[in-house]
Amino acid sequence: MALALSQDAPASRSIAIDVKKVSHRYGGDGKELQVLDDISLRIEPGEFVALLGPSGCGKSTLLRLAAGLETATSGDVLEDGRPIRAPNPDRILVFQEATLFPWRTVRANVATGLEARGLIREREHHIDEVLKLVKLEGFADFYPHQLSGGMAQRAALARALVNDPKLLLLDEPFGKLDSLTRLRMQNELLDLWKSAAFTALLVTHDVEEALLLADRVIVFSDRPASIVAEVRVERPHPRRRDDAELVALRGSLLETLGISHDV
Amino acid sequence: MSAAVEESFGGAGRQALASPFTGIWRNGLLAAGTWAFAAALTYGLPDVISWGATNLFALLTLIGAGIFLLLSVSVHRLGKAGQTLVHYGPWLIVIGLWFAVWEVVTAKLGWLPKPFFSPPQGLLHVYVTDWDRLLICVAYTGRLWALGFFSGVAVGFTAGVALGWSKRFAYWGMPLLKLIGPVPASAWIPCTFFIFPSTFHASIFLVALASGIPVAILTAAGVGQVNRSYYDVARTLGADNRFLIFKVAIPASLPNVFVGIFMGLYYSFAVLVVAEMLGAKFGLGWYLQFNTAYSAYANVYAALIIMALICAGLVRLLFIARDRLLGWQKGIL
Structure with a gap:
């Protein structure tokens, strides 16, 4: 059914992700490390989902599975079925x-993806559009060491967006940025998501970031990760971080993560 | 003192303007003085024995002095070349002094033992009379070096990429490389001369071996050390293996490759001379050995100077090539 649907609409700009009973282990050499434990979730096309959890819990592993860089030890990750x-x-x-x-x-x-797929000739104009989109049009000929952290992360976003992804997997993309740059980048990401209409899966350990951006926040337990909570955020964008409902959600999420109210 | 003057003259201008003789390059004047002094000594005092080319050397140093005299008032108009000259001003002064001292202790007083130490005019005499043979030797050495070095680097680089990329290659290749790598290339000389059809081929092999092994080792290490995330990123962007090797692994390991090429370059010089001393008919190594046998030490020094210039020039060229290719790295270094 899902398969038929995706064939009917090839121009669809986003995909659905189904995670079905996925468990994943790393290692060998007698030392096995289980990172994911029986995870099941569905992400609708065009949805923005945030994965929240303690560091090292296996959130990133789920992204790697969805990207296809690794295959799950057991269970399936499906795109549109x-x-x-x-x-x-x-x-x-x-x-x-x-x-x-x-x-x-x-x-x-930014051209890497087009180049690797042999699309550089037909889609070259797209590079300039994307650079403009992330406000780097004046820096096209700069080398990465000449960019600030925020600009580099924007360039990385542009490198992804130029391929018109239907699913953007974000692994703490703003984790290393200073707090001001971070706020700005969060808003920019939100704008991009609205205009490009891809499905977004964001891994973060920042509760506020998750609440500001996502339609749905999924909380993972410590390793091996399993889903311990799921919160739908119904507030319309742009969201204010002092919004009463968000503050309440933040409190309950922090509690789920094992941190008391007063933090 | 206007900003415009400062700007156009740069550091040189500031130095000159600060001195009492405004607009005059003081070190240029001093260099003209020391060079003229050397010329006067050479021409004025008698040689203990005839070396030939004494007057020519005096003339050349005098011309040098004249040029520095002219430059001392005009160097600021030469732009970038002028700034370089000004930077090396103290060197030019000392070279003039060195000529004078060298002249006195060899040709004029004969203090240094005679066949082994040659005065400057002795070297000059070699360049004037034996230039054709030296030129042929340079060409022979150049051919041997180029064939050996470039084939060695090409093979070493290819092997290094294969060793760094493929586990199977590494399994069979690494132990061999670790075993053969530390052996100095010249230790292979006894075997190479009956393995290869001619001494020329044997010499090429030795130079190639000396330059190829460090390139192979460092390329393999470089490819092996490439940040795994680069591969992950490239793969999610749709890269195949070919793209991963040629567009990710190789450019990422290029800084290491260049370290290997620099090492290979130095090793290749070392082996080059040794190889030419064994059964070659021409070449700078052969020239050195041939003239040592005849106690023609002026010729030996003359060839050594040429060699030094060629080797230093090649190192410089490699630096330029590296800066071109690794410009992206500047912030990292």
């Missing part, structure tokens, strides 16, 4: 570090 077995530029991962290729200029970094 089809199992994910390999990376695909429809689903792009943005890391905590910008991980720009330091030997490539900003423009060449």
Whole structure:
């Protein structure tokens, strides 16, 4: 059914993700590390979901599975009903570090995906559009070491967006930025998500960030991660961080994470 | 003192303007003085024995002095080249002094033992009379070095990428490389001369071996150390293996590769001369050995100076190539 639907609408700009009874272990050498324990969740097309949890709990692993960089030890991760077995530029991962290729200029970094898929000729104009979108049009010929942290992360976003991803996987993308840059980037991400209409899955350990951005916040337990809470955030964007409902949600989420009200 | 003057003259202008002789390059004047002094000593005092080219050397140093005299008033008009000259001003003064001292202790007083130490005019005499043979030797050495070095770097780089990228290659190749790598290339000389059809081929092999092994080791290490996230990023963007090797692994390991090439360059010089001393018919190494046998030490020094210039020039070229290719790295270094 889901398969038929996706074939009917090939121009669809977002995909649904189904995580079905996924468990994942790392290792071998007698030392096995279980990071995910029987996770099941569904993310609707175009939805913005935040995964919240203590650091090292396995949130990032779920992103790697969704990106197709790894395959789950057991269970399935499906995109529009089809199992994910390999990376695909429809689903792009943005890391905590910008991980720009330091030997490539900003423009060449953004062009990487098109170049790798042999689409550079037909889609080259798209690079300039995306650079403008992330406000880096004046920095196209700069090398990554000449960029600030925020600019680098914006370039990394542009490198993902130029491929018109249907699913954007964000692994604490603003974790290393200073707090002002972070606020600005959160708003920019929100704008991009609204205009490009992709599905977004954001891993974060910042409760406020999750509440400001996401339609739904899913809380993971400590390793091996299982889902301990799920909160729907109904407030319309732009959200204010002192919104009474959000403050209340923040309190209950922090409590779920094992931290008392007064923090 | 206007800003415009400061700007156009740069550091040189400031120095000159600060001195009492405004607009005059003081070190240039001093260099003209020391060079003229060397010229006067060379021409005025008699040689203990004839070295040839004494008057020519005096003339050349005098011309040098004249040039510095002219430059001392005009250097500020030469722009960037002028600034470089000004920077090396103290060196130019000392070189003039060095000529004078060298001249006195060898040709004029004969203090240093004779066949082993040659005065400057002895070297000059070699360049004037033996330039054709030296040129041929430079060409022979250049051919041997170029063939050996470039084939060595090419093979070493390819092997290094394969070793760094493929686990199977590394399994079989790494132990061999670790075993053979530390052996100095010249230790292979006894074997190479019967393995290869001619001494020329053997010499090429030795130079290639010396330059290839450090390149292979450092390339392999470089490819092995590439940040895994770069591969993850490239793969999610749709990269295949070919893209990962040529557009990620190789550029990312290029800084290491260049360290290997620099090491290989130095090793190749060392082996080059040794290889040429064994059964070569021409080449700078052969020239050195041939003239040592005849106690023609002026020729030996003359060849050594050429060698030093060539080697330093090649190192400089490699630096330029590296800066071109690794400009992106500047913030990291």
